[in-house]
Amino acid sequence: MEKIIDENKQGESLVIENKENNTKQLYIESYGCAMNFSDSEIVASILSDQGYNTTQSLEDADLVLVNTCSIRDKAEQTVRKRLEKYNAVKRTNPKMKVGVLGCMAERLKSKFLEEEKIVDLVVGPDAYKDLPNLLAEVEDGRDAINVILSKEETYGDVSPVRLNTNGVSAFVSITRGCDNMCTFCVVPFTRGRERSRDPQSILEEVNDLWSKGYKEITLLGQNVDSYLWYGGGLKKDFVNASEIQKATAVNFSNLLELCAKAQPKMRIRFSTSNPQDLTLDVIETMAKFPNICKHIHLPVQSGSNRILKEMNRLHTREEYFQLIDNIKRILPSCSISQDLIAGFPTETEQDHQDTLSLMDYVKYNFGYMFTYSERPGTLAERKLEDDVPEETKKRRLAEIVQRQREHSEIKTKEYLNTTVEVLIERESKKSDSEWSGRTSQNIVAVFPKANYKIGDLVNVKVTHCTSATLIGEALELSNNN
Numbered sequence: 350m351e352k353i354i355d356e357n358k359q360g361e362s363l364v365i366e367n368k369e370n371n372t373k374q375l376y377i378e379s380y381g382c383a384m385n386f387s388d389s390e391i392v393a394s395i396l397s398d399q400g401y402n403t404t405q406s407l408e409d410a411d412l413v414l415v416n417t418c419s420i421r422d423k424a425e426q427t428v429r430k431r432l433e434k435y436n437a438v439k440r441t442n443p444k445m446k447v448g449v450l451g452c453m454a455e456r457l458k459s460k461f462l463e464e465e466k467i468v469d470l471v472v473g474p475d476a477y478k479d480l481p482n483l484l485a486e487v488e489d490g491r492d493a494i495n496v497i498l499s500k501e502e503t504y505g506d507v508s509p510v511r512l513n514t515n516g517v518s519a520f521v522s523i524t525r526g527c528d529n530m531c532t533f534c535v536v537p538f539t540r541g542r543e544r545s546r547d548p549q550s551i552l553e554e555v556n557d558l559w560s561k562g563y564k565e566i567t568l569l570g571q572n573v574d575s576y577l578w579y580g581g582g583l584k585k586d587f588v589n590a591s592e593i594q595k596a597t598a599v600n601f602s603n604l605l606e607l608c609a610k611a612q613p614k615m616r617i618r619f620s621t622s623n624p625q626d627l628t629l630d631v632i633e634t635m636a637k638f639p640n641i642c643k644h645i646h647l648p649v650q651s652g653s654n655r656i657l658k659e660m661n662r663l664h665t666r667e668e669y670f671q672l673i674d675n676i677k678r679i680l681p682s683c684s685i686s687q688d689l690i691a692g693f694p695t696e697t698e699q700d701h702q703d704t705l706s707l708m709d710y711v712k713y714n715f716g717y718m719f720t721y722s723e724r725p726g727t728l729a730e731r732k733l734e735d736d737v738p739e740e741t742k743k744r745r746l747a748e749i750v751q752r753q754r755e756h757s758e759i760k761t762k763e764y765l766n767t768t769v770e771v772l773i774e775r776e777s778k779k780s781d782s783e784w785s786g787r788t789s790q791n792i793v794a795v796f797p798k799a800n801y802k803i804g805d806l807v808n809v810k811v812t813h814c815t816s817a818t819l820i821g822e823a824l825e826l827s828n829n830n
């Protein structure tokens with residue numbers, strides 16, 4: 350399971366509105382997290398000014414770009430398979446150029462050009478503005494690479510084109526990089542140090558999206574609660590900021606409030622929260638503004654204090670419970686979701702039981718669960734032996750998934766016979782006579798189309814449900830349209 354981005358969107362080629370005078374064809378595929386999909390929109394925007402339109406046919410492409418993910422070994426293997434496929438196409442169209450973007454580009458750097466002979470271009474997540482220069486190099490017959498990580502780059506000044514959009518919901522990135530150094534995680538190495546984007550440019554993007562008819566945005570970052578704008582620069586350098594910079598700094602709850610007030614009818618989501626950085630003022634701001642969706646994605650990774658410490662997650666199980674209690678007290682209607690890892694090095698049966706009992710306490714609405722995958726260069730890889738046997742990891746994961754299924758069912762059933770507000774996003778996958786959308790709590794709901802249309806906020810009476818989906822009937826348009 351991949352988070353936020355639907356499994357069936359992984360690897361989908363992305364298309365944008367074509368410009369009439371553009372003559373070259375770009376085929377761009379994305380894997381991994383929402384941030385990668387958002388980055389691909391920035392890339393397509395930069396290349397659209399360089400004469401490229403998008404195509405969904407690999408065979409027609411002058412340039413093939415793949416935006417890659419390194420989070421687990423399996424993600425990298427998927428990309429390697431795609432490179433083989435491009436290679437086959439390249440044999441019939443030798444003029445086609447292939448570029449690797451994103452986290453794998455950053456992790457493997459020039460190794461990519463040496464190992465994967467078909468790759469012409471390697472571009473890390475902070476170097477997309479250099480694409481025009483790099484492409485010129487490639488056109489001159491040279492390999493091109495830029496994997497420099499930046500202290501400042503937030504792409505705040507690139508207005509992203511929207512790829513494969515439903516015209517209703519969009520991602521807005523607010524921070525890049527991560528300073529947390531969880532010992533299992535490759536992101537701090539592939540995406541660099543944490544920096545925040547100018548709130549003014551975020552608000553401009555939000556306002557622009559509203560004027561184009563969008564009804565929901567998701568503020569994106571590896572760790573959104575850590576957002577801090579003090580005029581630019583790395584989060585870690587905030588301590589050296591001037592008094593005036595400190596006094597006028599904008600933190601995440603300030604940013605949420607700015608967005609909620611700028612467009613009071615726009616639904617606002619955010620992802621991902623980190624327990625050690627999610628402060629009470631964020632929860633209180635969520636309570637104050639009805640347009641901020643009542644859902645918190647709050648990865649915990651493990652329920653064992655010993656494992657949390659080994660993972661360098663800077664909170665205990667007890668502190669996490671306190672946070673959960675605060676969320677439930679201040680935001681009783683809020684849904685909570687998790688990420689969990691089974692089989693981190695040294696994890697015992699007791700540690701695993703602690704994870705299951707933590708799940709019992711919280712009763713998450715849904716979650717994304719993984720077996721531990723050792724990543725080269727991370728602290729865990731350097732310091733700890735990957736000593737939990739694969740079959741034990743798999744068995745523990747299956748138990749975690751089963752427990753989550755039980756909880757999802759309980760939580761979803763709580764909505765039976767209630768009325769929920771649903772933003773219509775698309776036709777249901779199962780029936781062309783039904784709409785599909787999400788509630789404020791990020792629960793999918795389907796119902797007969799009647800006279801409603803995509804982008805409408807509709808009050809829906811829930812009559813049935815599966816463990817993850819609400820099924821109901823639309824009563825009327827909500828007052829929030």
Ligand code: SAH
Nearest residue numbers: 533534570571621648688689719720721722
């Ligand atoms: N803060 C980020 C986390 C990115 S990684 C965010 O925006 O969501 C997403 C999830 O992948 C993590 O929460 C973790 O549960 C999982 N993950 C990360 N590294 C992993 C590894 N080495 N093995 C297995 N799962 C991992």
Ligand code: F3S
Nearest residue numbers: 527529530531534536
């Ligand atoms: Fe990774 Fe931990 Fe950051 S999971 S992205 S290092 S919060």
